[in-house]
Structures are given as C-alpha cells and as structure tokens.
Amino acid sequence: MSKPTGLNDPKTRDHPPAVGAVLARPELVARVQEHGHQTVVEAIRRAAAELGVRPELGRADAERWVADRAAALLTEEPRRLHRVINGTGIVIHTNLGRAPLGAEIAARAVQVAAGYSNLELDQPKGRRGDRQDLLSTLLSQLGGAEAAMVVNNGAAAVLLALAALCRGREVVVSRGELIEIGGGFRIPDILRLSGARLIEVGTTNRTRVQDYLAAAGPRTGAFLRVHQSNFAMSGFVARPSLTDLARAAREHGVLLLEDVGSGLVPPGPPAVAAEDRLAASIAAGVDLLVCSGDKLLGGSQAGIILGRTELMTRLRRHPLARALRPDKLQLAVLEETMLRYAIPGRLEEIPVWRMLHLTSDELRSRARSWVDALSGFGLPAHLVELEGAVGGGTTPSRSLPSFGILLEDNHPARLRRRLLEVEPPVLALERKDGVAVDARCVLPGEDEALLVAIRSAWGLRP
Ligand SMILES: *Cc1c(COP(=O)(O)O)cnc(C)c1O
Numbered sequence: 001m002s003k004p005t006g007l008n009d010p011k012t013r014d015h016p017p018a019v020g021a022v023l024a025r026p027e028l029v030a031r032v033q034e035h036g037h038q039t040v041v042e043a044i045r046r047a048a049a050e051l052g053v054r055p056e057l058g059r060a061d062a063e064r065w066v067a068d069r070a071a072a073l074l075t076e077e078p079r080r081l082h083r084v085i086n087g088t089g090i091v092i093h094t095n096l097g098r099a100p101l102g103a104e105i106a107a108r109a110v111q112v113a114a115g116y117s118n119l120e121l122d123q124p125k126g127r128r129g130d131r132q133d134l135l136s137t138l139l140s141q142l143g144g145a146e147a148a149m150v151v152n153n154g155a156a157a158v159l160l161a162l163a164a165l166c167r168g169r170e171v172v173v174s175r176g177e178l179i180e181i182g183g184g185f186r187i188p189d190i191l192r193l194s195g196a197r198l199i200e201v202g203t204t205n206r207t208r209v210q211d212y213l214a215a216a217g218p219r220t221g222a223f224l225r226v227h228q229s230n231f232a233m234s235g236f237v238a239r240p241s242l243t244d245l246a247r248a249a250r251e252h253g254v255l256l257l258e259d260v261g262s263g264l265v266p267p268g269p270p271a272v273a274a275e276d277r278l279a280a281s282i283a284a285g286v287d288l289l290v291c292s293g294d295k296l297l298g299g300s301q302a303g304i305i306l307g308r309t310e311l312m313t314r315l316r317r318h319p320l321a322r323a324l325r326p327d328k329l330q331l332a333v334l335e336e337t338m339l340r341y342a343i344p345g346r347l348e349e350i351p352v353w354r355m356l357h358l359t360s361d362e363l364r365s366r367a368r369s370w371v372d373a374l375s376g377f378g379l380p381a382h383l384v385e386l387e388g389a390v391g392g393g394t395t396p397s398r399s400l401p402s403f404g405i406l407l408e409d410n411h412p413a414r415l416r417r418r419l420l421e422v423e424p425p426v427l428a429l430e431r432k433d434g435v436a437v438d439a440r441c442v443l444p445g446e447d448e449a450l451l452v453a454i455r456s457a458w459g460l461r462p
Helices: 004-006 021-022 026-035 039-052 059-076 103-114 134-141 154-166 187-194 207-216 244-254 278-284 309-317 320-322 328-342 351-356 359-377 411-423 447-459
Strands: 090-092 148-150 170-174 195-203 221-227 253-262 288-292 304-306 380-392 394-408 429-431 434-438
Touching: 004 026, 021 026, 021 039, 021 059, 026 039, 026 059, 039 059, 059 380, 090 351, 103 328, 134 148, 134 278, 134 304, 134 328, 148 154, 148 309, 148 328, 154 187, 154 253, 154 288, 154 304, 154 309, 154 320, 170 187, 170 207, 170 351, 187 195, 187 221, 195 207, 207 244, 221 244, 244 253, 244 278, 278 288, 278 304, 304 309, 309 320, 359 380, 359 394, 359 447, 380 434, 411 429, 411 434, 411 447
Parallel strands: 090 380, 170 195, 170 221, 221 253, 253 288
Antiparallel strands: 148 304, 288 304, 380 394, 394 434, 429 434
C-alpha cells in the first residue's frame, strides 16, 4: 500500500499507463485495423480514466488492465448508426430509417459497391457513360413511362423537376395540397427555391378543374398535383381526377406534374389506396411524376422521376442533376428491389411488401410465441390486438390491424426508455398499463434478440 500523502506528489505518484505503451500491446494491434487508430486511442484513454491512479498495481499489470478494458469497451461500443428493433407496427418509420432492405438485396448491393463497378462506364464502348442509363429502362417499364431517372431523394426530385421545367414560370397548386411533410419540406418553399412562382387555387377542402383553368395564363408552366401525404381530409372535400386535370393541362398547353410521395408499383396491399400507384398516374396523363424510393417502393433512399423523354432530357441536362445525383449503393439497392417487382414470386423478398401482407394468423401466432417464452421467465406478458400503420405519409387515415405483446408495468414510460437502452435497442409502444411490441415489423430472425432485449430491460427496472 502506498502512503496517501504521496498521491498528490508528481515525483512519487504512479501515472496511469502511457497510451502509446498500451496501444503497442498485441491484443490491441488488431483492433486498430478494425476500429481505426483514433477510436482505439479514445478507448484506451477512457479505460485509463476508469483505472485512475492505482499505485498498488505495477506498471505491467496496469497496462494489461487498461488494454483489456479498452478492448472490452471497443467490443461493447455500438456504432453510432446501428440496428433498432421496430416494435411500433409502423412499417415505413422515418425515425427508423424507413424501408428496411432484405438481407439478399442488401448483400448484392454491397457486393457491387465494395468493388469497382460500371457506374459511369459505357461498357460496349469502353468510355465514360451516364449512371442515369443504368436503371432507366427497368424503372420506366415498371412505371409504364417513356423515361426515368433517379436522384438522391424525393425532395430532390421535386426541386429538380420544378427548377428544370418551371423556373421563371407560374405553377398552379391546390390550396389543399400545399403541404409540409416533415423535416422542413414545404411545397411553397421548394417552389420558391426552384425559381417558379406559386399560384394557389381552390380552397383547403375543395378544388375543381375550373379553378386550375381560371388561373392558367400565358406565364403558366405547369399544374402541380401533390399527394397530401401525412394528413387526410374527410367530409365536404373535392378535388379533380387526374384524368380531368391532365385533359385541362393539355388543352392549355401546360404540363401536369405530380408529386406522388410514396411510390407504389404493383396493385397494392389492402391498406394502401390505389391512387399511390405510379402506372395509374402515367396512364391518367401525368407528364412527369416523382416519388420516394424508400417508402412503399421498399428500396433505398432515392427520388424516382418518371415521364416523357423530352422532359427527362431537360432534367438530366440541368446543373442541379449533378448536385442531386444518387450514389452507387442507392442505385444498386434500387435495381435489386425493382428486379423483385419484375420477377413474379419474388415480391416477398422486399421486406416492406412482406410486412404489409402479413395475415392476422401469422401475426397472432408470432406474438403468442413471444408471450409463451416471456411467461416462461416469469414476465407478465399478454397477447394484445394493436393498430399499426403503413407510415411514410401513406394513407394516414387507415390503420393496420395487428397483434403483439403487452408487458404489464406500472411505469410504462420508464420501461419503454429502458428498452431503448439495451442491446439490441427496441422501439416499443407506451400504453396506460405497460409497454407493447407490435409483431408486424419485427424482422424474421429478430425474435431471439427481441426476447433477450426485453428480459434485459425488465431486469434493469429498479
Ligand atoms: C415523402 C414525400 C416527399 C419527400 O420524399 P423524400 O424521399 O423523403 O425526400 C415529397 N413529397 C411527398 C408528397 C412525400 O410524401
């Protein structure tokens, strides 16, 4: 034992081990490869701080202790971006990264992105190509359009379309569609940013074709139709059909543009309105439409643009197209996803699609298996009926009836928080009498991890 008085004396105090000495130890050398130099150094500093000054340990023992602890910290340390189990029953959950990618879809996309690829190679000619050529045929066929292109996300697609086609012109929009979709994306702001001038028509609840026609003049560039996304109107409401609007636009020589929001390719699941279908919009006479890649489509973050070839050429040549272009991972995921739509019988491999089609029998029996497992450990778990949602601004007024478990607890808010602190974190639903986990969006293969997480969170209750 050291004399207490010596601790504050720089000459006699035992210093914590030097970072360099610990870093050189064999058990940490491989970790530098794995985590990077800076992360390992930070783990060593944290471990050394935990050790503090322990003069009774010799230098070698102290170094070993710090190295072991640093290695443990590196193993424990989750990535800042990591997996979360979705217990909310909301399929397209923006807080949780929207559409999850199927394991095979993700693996194939990563395989392409892990190496060099033909992203911008015109392969037959062996010279520079255009990334927009890669998916244009596949996308335009699936959407029933002449041409297609991809940008970084849906918001970028709206901006590019308006900037390329309507800059300096008037764009007519119904007052019922001047929406904010969250994350600060407001249609009037995007219009202003694009250099177009907004002309509002109709009222919040009712807009007719005549309203568009009355507003159309020599400076009008387009009628813009916007999916109302995350809000729904009911009661005394009206808006023109796309077909009628398309006819009016043609008669006036202006474009009809549509922000579809959540793009749906084939006939949708029962919970989704058919108006979300891309091909239906094109067939109705829309000149150009945009949608998101990671909502109902179930692919990567992307903005998909479909429409007439001549308009697409203008978009592709616009300087913003370069600023908003997608990267190879986005394109690879999108191609893998769209191929599942093109091949019959493979839709099930798109997680969003599979989750939306789960039957109540499937959901109930999964939830019941969790109840059985947790009851076996003495936890107060019960089978419950729940109401999930499609999410992502799609058909907000319709719920997705589901099954799940309820963990009875007197402090539901605290238990819900605990569930986010354990490994793997679980986002659950707070109820009056406990915390619920909806079975729909817990991915196949996550059952065991979910049960472990619930037991850890339960064990952490005071
Ligand atoms: C989601 C959505 C967008 C934005 O798409 P992101 O891919 O999220 O950028 C734009 N318009 C509507 C109507 C939407 O629902």
